[in-house]
Amino acid sequence: MATYLYRIGKFAYRRKGTVLSFWLAILVLFGVGAATLSGPTTDSFSLPGTPAQKTQDLMAERFPSAEDPMNQLSARYVFAAPDGQTLDEPANMQAIDDVLAAVRDIDRVAPPAKVDPATATPEEQAGVLANPVLADAGLVEQMKAAGTEQGLPEDAALANAAALSPLSSDRTVGFVTVPFTGEMSDVDDTMRDQIAAAADIGRDAGLTVEVSGTAASAVELPGGTAELVGIGIAAIVLALTFGSLVAAGLPLITALVGIGIGSLGITIATGFTDLSSMTPTLAIMIGLAVAIDYSLFIVSRFRHELIATSDRAEAAGRAVGTAGSAVVFAGLTVIIALAALQVVGIPFLSAMGYAAAFTVFMAVLIAITLLPAVLSLFGEKAFAGRIPGLKAGAGKDDEPGTALKFVGALVRRPLIPLVAGVVLLGVLALPATGLRLALPSEATGDPATSSRQAYDLIDEGFGPGRNGPLVVVADAREADVDAPAAFGAVVASLSEHDEVVNAQIVTVNEAGDTAQILVTPRSGPSDEATMDLVSSIRDDESRLQDEFGVSYGITGQTALEGDVSESLQNALVPYLAVVVGLAFILLMLVFRSILVPLTATLGFLLSVLATFGATVAVFQDGWGGLIANPQPIVSFMPIFLIGVVFGLAMDYQVFLVTRMREEFVHGASAKEAVVAGFGHGARVVSAAAVIMISVFAAFIAEPNSLIKSMGFALAVAVFFDAFIVRMVIIPAVMALLGDKAWWLPKWLDKILPNVDVEGEKLTRRLADGEAKTEAETVRV
Incomplete structure (x- = not known):
């Protein structure tokens, strides 16, 4: 792969006019498409296959004029x-x-x-x-x-x-x-x-x-401030990293083009499919962060390659061939994690995943094609605009410094930092044991809003259950008794539950064989007692069916939302299995090892559990006073967070550990490879992590609860994963494992294709080419 990417990078640098024209044409084409083909976003959704949705579908069939409670x-x-x-x-x-x-x-x-x-x-x-x-x-x-x-x-x-x-x-x-x-x-x-x-x-x-x-509540859409704040902080970090204003601007230019095309593509998609109003925001949040980081890695490697060659096209080719390989595989892990949201079975969540995966895909393509062309456009001015007082110039980030001193101390006594990192993340994960999930509703709204105050007035005046009634749809087509008797049996059964305040038939269809029964619970829609009641009522159906031949189901907003939360919770393990399984195989291809992907995955689980703990503590339990209205976590946030965090975690694993692998392949001992690889990559990975944290943290200021919590969770997840897992736990584990870290069974080594992420074949090819050139020069 490194060889192919080397050729792409070199081509893009030498043919900058062609490449720049191509991307400009794509941007214009997408802009025209967005202006002419776009449609409205929607916040309606359904969850096919759940009991409440099946009952809702039955009610729509038997009562055609009935409103959908989730979308009315x-x-x-x-x-x-x-x-x-x-x-x-x-x-x-x-x-x-x-x-x-x-x-x-x-x-x-x-x-x-x-x-x-x-x-x-x-x-x-x-x-x-x-x-x-x-x-x-x-x-x-x-x-x-x-x-x-x-x-x-x-x-x-x-x-x-x-x-x-x-x-x-x-x-x-x-x-x-x-x-x-x-x-x-x-x-x-x-x-x-x-x-x-x-x-x-x-x-x-x-x-x-x-x-x-729904008609009165304003949709809290972000106004673009978060993106501007994130870009501003990223610009400062890039300037400090490169010591050059021009170099700092290059990743920003390509990132803006990438998210521009990505967001325009999502806008076009609204004309052909239903997308949530939150979909573009989440896609931009993720796409912006990875786009800046991917470009940062390649520009940093380009500066490093300028030490080995004065041919800037050659340096661009080598940078894309080596760092670009890591970018491609890092991007693939993110895309896999996001696209795999399809296994959850919720259409609007799948759409979010596909949209975000598209922006990541565009970020990867632009990093390996447009970025070299932009480097060529600036030529020798690519690192101009030096900032006084900051070290700059090629290779400065590779000089011995804090990173080498830190990792040197770490590999000498790896057990202490390993245990300390694991214990710290374990303690942070403890609040996650109290995780509660719920969909955003009036019950979880800001107490200062009119909608929440209306909810509270109903609660006080009528009791909690009036805010979340249940609708039981009784089907007497196969009943052993006449329909009125069957319906009466259902009402009597429902009334026996202590948590039911009232149960009564509110309407019967024209055929007289199906009835809607309104059930008023004693508890509110977001209370666990209400969902326990739903489960108890469902459990009673088999008894009534055996005795009277009548069947029924429960729907209504409370039941629908409860089924969504339960389905999402049940989907966590299968989703993790699919994502981790596919990414594990991908990481085996990258590192040609079993233990390195295994430790990478276990490190991810630690960071994501700690992230859940911190998010529950702040947003659900109200620690720190960041949230004035602590509420259960938005139901689909954890599973979406797992997908995104896993992809980002593997980003840092790939970028940092491929440099270690590169040193090991080139003859360094296992510990020397850890030290050298960490020294090469720590500064740029730290800068990338700070940029991601800044971009995500800027969204905490947004009013929408999902965006706010997602921004916080992603920011702390990147912090935990980059600075504790990838820079403390992983180097410590690899130092303890030594050469065993790179062990791969011979039979598996023969089966796995060699994708050459570290550029070993490319380095050998370039060295052979230089030797041949020198030999020809001597003969002449």
């Missing part, structure tokens, strides 16, 4: 009376009516909801926005009449009415749910302003009015 567009206005008052007082009722009148004037309100209750026909009454006080009175009478027809006691009918009522039992809190037309991607600032303006009418009249729901 609505807003909920929650009203609370002033202290000492109730909502049924005339002034408060008038204030609510004024709010609802303003709501009906909002353009995207569903047509049935626009009808004024005073003029609505009996057929229209079901869809109107009614004052919760009047709606409660009508509901009580309606449920009493229905109870009488069904033979229910009056107290049971009243309990059913209370479970559906939009007015609290003390008449101090009420709510109205407003349906909107369109999808969540159709919500804009104008619509949100109209929704908020209607609420202000009630507030001006003295009521507490809070609004929640």
Whole structure:
């Protein structure tokens, strides 16, 4: 491989016009495509195959007009009376009516909801926005009449009415749910302003009015500040690393081109597939970090090669042939880890992985092709703009210094730093034992937001379960008794659970064979007790099926979100097996060893566990006060984090240990190879790690909880992995192993192709070429 990359690097340097024109054309082409082919992003998602999703699909089939609770567009206005008052007082009722009148004037309100209750026909009454006080009175009478027809006691009918009522039992809190037309991607600032303006009418009249729901909540998209901060810090680190302003700018130029093409490509993809609004941000976060790092490694090697040759095209070829090989394999590990998110089975998570993998792929291509052309464009000015007071020039990073002193001391007594590193990461990992997962929701929102305050008012006025009701869909097509009896048996069974406040049939389909049963839990949607209740209800189905022949399933937002979290948790081990297995094989090809990939993988597990521990401590337990609203970790963050961190961890393993392998192959002893390889690579790997940490840490300032937690987790993961695992634990382990670190069974050595990452064949080829040239010169 090194030979092919050498040729690519040399070609790109000599044919800079062709290469630069090619990438410029790609950038323009993608820009035109993004402007003409893009579509909207969406935050809706499904989880095919889960029990709740199967039940939701059944409900959509039997009740075609039923809304998908995860993707419906609505807003909920929650009203609370002033202290000492109730909502049924005339002034408060008038204030609510004024709010609802303003709501009906909002353009995207569903047509049935626009009808004024005073003029609505009996057929229209079901869809109107009614004052919760009047709606409660009508509901009580309606449920009493229905109870009488069904033979229910009056107290049971009243309990059913209370479970559906939009007015609290003390008449101090009420709510109205407003349906909107369109999808969540159709919500804009104008619509949100109209929704908020209607609420202000009630507030001006003295009521507490809070609004929640998908139509009212602003999507917290990053505004680009984090990227600018990360790039700024990266520029400073690069300048300190190279001692040159021009050299510092080269990785930034190529990285910006790379993430530009990557983000434009993702924008084009929105026109052909559904992508989450977070997908571009996560892809840019990862793509920016690796793009800068990959270019940094090649520019650093280019400067080193200028010591051996004055031919700058030759130096560029050698840099791409050696450091470029490490870049390719490091990039492959990241791409494998991200693309393998497909095994989880969640479409939106797979899309995130593919998008991020695409940006990494572009970063690799640009590092080995565009970067040499840019180096050629600057020529001898590539390391110009020297910074006074900083060491600069070719080879300065290879002079004996702090890195060599550190690794020299480490390999003399490797056991102490090895044990200290493992114990430190083990202690940091302890909080991970309390990891709790949940999807972002109103329950986990910032207490300062109106949506969270609306959630809290419902919780206080109606009980926690009203914020997360469950929907049981009972199917009596194969029942041994008539459908009403089957449905009654299900309701009776549900009511036996202590955690169920109320269970009642809310609708039956036209065929009369399927019923929706609303279950109000005693606990809130994010409480473990609610998911335990879901499990208990599901366990009861087999008994009812045997006794009555009726089957049922549970859906609703609470059940759907719980299944997502459970599926993600269950997918962690299979995902790790796929990613680690594929990467282990790749690392065996790179290092031609069994123990080096094994120690690399075990080191990754240590760093990722410590990362989980730190993230749980800060974001879930509230340590350090970084988060004002500690909440369970976003469900899909851990598995996405594992993919990204594994790829980045292998980056540093490849970049640092390939230099050790290179020294060992060229005749150094095992310990000498560790010292020399560490001395060559430590400075540039440290700079790369600081750049990644800076880029990721800048996203902590973003308002979105997923982006914030992901930025923090990636930053600490890089710190743990680069500075503790790769620079302390791994050199210590390799010093203890000695020559055994590079052991490979002969039969396996014959099977594995020699990819020559360290450039041994390339070095031999170049040496033979120089010897031949000298011989021809002597003969002449």
